[in-house]
Amino acid sequence: MKSRPSADDQSIREFRPEAPRLSSIEKAAGKLMQRPEPHADPVPAAPTKAPRSLQPRGAETHLHGPVRVDLTRLYAKGIALPANSRSTTSEEFRRIKRSVVGDVRSAAISGLRSNLIMVTSALPGEGKTFISIGLAMSIALEPDYRVLCVDGDLIRPRLDKELGFKASRGLVDLLLDPSMDIAEVLLPTDVKGFSILPAGSPHPLTADLVASNRMQCVLNELTSRYPDRIIVFDTPPLLVTSEARALAQYMDQILLVIAAEQTPKQNVALAMEQIQDLQNVKIIVNKTRRGLGSPPSFDQYYYYSRDRPR
Amino acid sequence: MNEILERLTIYLAAVVRYRWYAIAVAAAICVFGWAVVALLPDRYHASARIYVDTKSVLQPLLKGLAVEPVLGQEIAAMQQSLLSRPNLEDVAGRAGLDLGVPSREQREAMIIRLRKSISLGASGQSMFVIDVVYDDPGKATRIAQALVDVLVDSSVGLSREDMAQAGGFLDQQIQQYEVKLEVAEARSAEFKQANLAYLPSSGGFQSGLDAARQRQNSIGSDLRDARTERDILKAEIAITPQTIEPSSSQQAGSGAQPGNMHAKLADLLTRYTEKHPDVVALRRKIEDRERSGEGTIETDLDGGSRPTISIAPYVVPNPSFSALKLRVIDKEAEVAKLQEKLRLAREDVQELESRAYQAPQVEAQMAKLNRDYDVLKSQYEELLSRREQARVSKDRDESGDKVQFRVVDPPRVPVLPQGPPRPLLLMAVLPIAIAAGIGLAVALSLLRPVYTSASEVSADFDLPVIGSVSLIASGGAGRRKTAEALGMAVLAICLLGTFALLMVVESRVGLGKVVTTTFANDSLQPSLDLVLHGLGAGALRVGDLNLGVK
Numbered sequence: 001m002k003s004r005p006s007a008d009d010q011s012i013r014e015f016r017p018e019a020p021r022l023s024s025i026e027k028a029a030g031k032l033m034q035r036p037e038p039h040a041d042p043v044p045a046a047p048t049k050a051p052r053s054l055q056p057r058g059a060e061t062h063l064h065g066p067v068r069v070d071l072t073r074l075y076a077k078g079i080a081l082p083a084n085s086r087s088t089t090s091e092e093f094r095r096i097k098r099s100v101v102g103d104v105r106s107a108a109i110s111g112l113r114s115n116l117i118m119v120t121s122a123l124p125g126e127g128k129t130f131i132s133i134g135l136a137m138s139i140a141l142e143p144d145y146r147v148l149c150v151d152g153d154l155i156r157p158r159l160d161k162e163l164g165f166k167a168s169r170g171l172v173d174l175l176l177d178p179s180m181d182i183a184e185v186l187l188p189t190d191v192k193g194f195s196i197l198p199a200g201s202p203h204p205l206t207a208d209l210v211a212s213n214r215m216q217c218v219l220n221e222l223t224s225r226y227p228d229r230i231i232v233f234d235t236p237p238l239l240v241t242s243e244a245r246a247l248a249q250y251m252d253q254i255l256l257v258i259a260a261e262q263t264p265k266q267n268v269a270l271a272m273e274q275i276q277d278l279q280n281v282k283i284i285v286n287k288t289r290r291g292l293g294s295p296p297s298f299d300q301y302y303y304y305s306r307d308r309p310r
Numbered sequence: 311m312n313e314i315l316e317r318l319t320i321y322l323a324a325v326v327r328y329r330w331y332a333i334a335v336a337a338a339i340c341v342f343g344w345a346v347v348a349l350l351p352d353r354y355h356a357s358a359r360i361y362v363d364t365k366s367v368l369q370p371l372l373k374g375l376a377v378e379p380v381l382g383q384e385i386a387a388m389q390q391s392l393l394s395r396p397n398l399e400d401v402a403g404r405a406g407l408d409l410g411v412p413s414r415e416q417r418e419a420m421i422i423r424l425r426k427s428i429s430l431g432a433s434g435q436s437m438f439v440i441d442v443v444y445d446d447p448g449k450a451t452r453i454a455q456a457l458v459d460v461l462v463d464s465s466v467g468l469s470r471e472d473m474a475q476a477g478g479f480l481d482q483q484i485q486q487y488e489v490k491l492e493v494a495e496a497r498s499a500e501f502k503q504a505n506l507a508y509l510p511s512s513g514g515f516q517s518g519l520d521a522a523r524q525r526q527n528s529i530g531s532d533l534r535d536a537r538t539e540r541d542i543l544k545a546e547i548a549i550t551p552q553t554i555e556p557s558s559s560q561q562a563g564s565g566a567q568p569g570n571m572h573a574k575l576a577d578l579l580t581r582y583t584e585k586h587p588d589v590v591a592l593r594r595k596i597e598d599r600e601r602s603g604e605g606t607i608e609t610d611l612d613g614g615s616r617p618t619i620s621i622a623p624y625v626v627p628n629p630s631f632s633a634l635k636l637r638v639i640d641k642e643a644e645v646a647k648l649q650e651k652l653r654l655a656r657e658d659v660q661e662l663e664s665r666a667y668q669a670p671q672v673e674a675q676m677a678k679l680n681r682d683y684d685v686l687k688s689q690y691e692e693l694l695s696r697r698e699q700a701r702v703s704k705d706r707d708e709s710g711d712k713v714q715f716r717v718v719d720p721p722r723v724p725v726l727p728q729g730p731p732r733p734l735l736l737m738a739v740l741p742i743a744i745a746a747g748i749g750l751a752v753a754l755s756l757l758r759p760v761y762t763s764a765s766e767v768s769a770d771f772d773l774p775v776i777g778s779v780s781l782i783a784s785g786g787a788g789r790r791k792t793a794e795a796l797g798m799a800v801l802a803i804c805l806l807g808t809f810a811l812l813m814v815v816e817s818r819v820g821l822g823k824v825v826t827t828t829f830a831n832d833s834l835q836p837s838l839d840l841v842l843h844g845l846g847a848g849a850l851r852v853g854d855l856n857l858g859v860k
């Protein structure tokens with residue numbers, strides 16, 4: 001099955017249905033659908049097989065076909081958007097992405113690596129997964145980069161549910177079996193530039209697994225293979241487990257998500273204490289309400305302007 | 311400005327976050343507050359106005375003698391005395407408040423409550439006002455009436471007492487003045503005695519001095535006259551012979567005649583001077599006679615050595631001579647007398663003059679004594695007259711004509727209660743409840759502070775805030791929101807409805823009445839009837855509503 005569009009389609013975000021049965025997706029996508037690609041045959045499970053089509057960027061070895069991402073669900077949540085449209089949320093994610101990608105870029109210029117992004121928070125329910133997916137989707141729109149979204153919350157993996165796919169194996173299995181290749185668990189999606197690494201089977205000692213050398217190796221491999229791949233880790237909350245802190249030491253950028261009007265300030269302070277010795281920590285505030293003195297949102301700005309294409 | 315807006319946003323967000331807590335508290339306060347307002351006892355107000363006769367009998371009596379008390383001070387004094395413990399107990403007894411009050415503490419409480427419910431005031435120049443506020447109209451009226459009675463009773467005795475006091479005061483004053491008068495009189499008499507010499511009987515000292523001087527002068531002139539006469543007489547004697555010959559009758563006659571003529575001359579000379587024509591004529595005559603005489607008249611007095619043809623005359627003493635001599639003696643005596651008088655007069659004058667310096671002082675002092683005495687006397691007489699006046703008025707007063715207090719407005723039983731202002735209180739409960747709700751929400755937010763915006767976060771931490779993602783409403787949230795809004799609306803409507811109902815009942819019937827009927831009859835039926843009657847609806851049986859109450 002073909003997984004990558006041709007070069008001239010790069011500027012346009014495409015959603016390619018796998019089969020005609022995905023016409024509902026077509027309908028949901030509406031007139032923004034691009035011409036469908038011919039069906040691709042499933043790739044045989046040979047890791048060394050080269051991909052069918054040559055990409056301008058480095059090709060990914062996939063053992064699995066692209067996972068269908070439940071875009072309607074993402075639309076409903078506001079994370080993803082039909083192409084050629086912008087919204088307040090997409091603008092907000094774009095702003096976050098700018099900062100993140102900017103760091104990646106400037107690090108790359110200096111010869112350093114800054115591709116490992118960790119999204120965490122103080123308490124559960126602050127919107128880490130939401131932010132990770134949104135950020136990853138936003139980065140996937142970048143022409144220069146691709147994104148791998150890793151479900152680092154090994155205790156309560158959410159990524160598969162959010163994105164609407166079923167996964168059996170993932171990071172845990174990768175960590176447990178040193179001989180496993182990454183490609184075995186890496187899942188491409190039908191969203192261009194967006195891949196997934198699920199959490200994997202549940203395991204009691206995930207905290208220690210994450211802190212092991214094997215993790216380091218995995219991360220090194222992930223980043224070294226494709227320098228243009230940004231890896232976004234969705235991790236557990238800092239104050240609930242120690243995994244996040246353990247993971248944080250490997251990360252290049254740590255994004256702390258704070259849910260407005262939800263998390264008590266002292267908890268935020270506690271979480272901050274844990275990671276304050278690490279470098280490159282940034283904050284994202286989630287679930288904000290528009291206040292009395294805040295600037296107008298994108299929707300207000302755009303939808304009430306006369307130049308909007310109707 | 312922005313910070314203020316941000317602060318407001320934070321508080322608003324807090325209220326929204328804790329909205330259910332806020333609403334619960336507000337509703338609770340509303341219900342509780344309205345219940346309290348409904349259960350407040352009605353206050354009934356009974357008042358009496360009493361006219362105070364400020365032109366009381368006392369005032370004109372004591373005018374100018376004692377300080378007139380001001381009405382305000384009198385009221386204060388009256389308040390103190392009227393609301394004293396024994397008086398209050400008396401009032402409580404008269405008003406029937408102490409029925410069913412067995413224990414001492416309860417009595418105490420009742421007396422204290424009574425004290426608090428009474429207020430005395432003055433309205434205008436001469437009106438006392440007694441105000442009683444109580445929760446039972448009958449009791450309020452009875453208390454006010456009891457107070458009026460107590461006041462009137464005490465006042466009757468009061469005026470008589472005052473009278474007696476005034477009379478005593480006057481008597482005392484009169485006695486004092488009598489003593490003073492006596493002292494003054496004695497002093498005056500003493501002074502007069504001591505300075506009698508200085509004080510002539512009339513006209514003052516100066517006139518006495520003048521009179522003395524005048525006397526002296528007149529005596530002096532008299533003396534001069536007398537001396538002059540004496541001298542003249544003496545001169546005459548000198549030229550009058552002592553003896554004369556008794557000649558013939560002619561001689562005698564002539565002799566007598568010269569003698570007579572000399573006597574006549576001497577007489578004339580006492581009256582006239584030498585130049586007088588009579589005197590001149592007489593002298594010529596005498597000279598002629600002497601020349602024409604035998605010259606027998608030449609005496610030794612001439613001292614001449616005229617040869618006399620003495621015949622050995624027969625001489626007799628000259629009568630005129632002896633007459634003259636007698637006269638001289640008289641005059642001498644007179645002169646001596648006058649001299650003595652003059653001397654005395656001079657002494658008088660001198661003595662008076664020596665006292666002239668002290669005289670005015672003494673006179674002044676005497677005048678002062680007199681003046682003091684006069685003043686005392688006039689005051690004394692005034693006091694006497696007032697005492698008489700007091701006696702007369704006292705007799706008049708005891709007959710019962712003049713009353714000091716008059717009840718203008720007797721206390722009436724009030725029909726409507728004066729307070730508390732229930733509509734106002736009911737309305738006041740609402741903003742209090744709202745404020746309490748908001749306050750609770752804010753307090754809770756302060757107890758559990760959270761971040762509301764990216765700027766708050768960046769204020770607290772040094773780390774960069776690279777973005778803020780707005781809240782996205784999901785479908786379920788929308789439904790939940792609608793349900794919530796509906797619930798809140800229902801609650802608000804319930805509360806407002808209750809409020810409206812309470813206001814209507816209060817304006818038509820009176821919440822106090824409703825409450826009291828409920829408690830009095832121990833069931834809702836009569837109060838329900840009352841309410842419905844007031845609202846204009848028909849009677850409604852409690853059983854029909856199936857309220858489940860007795």
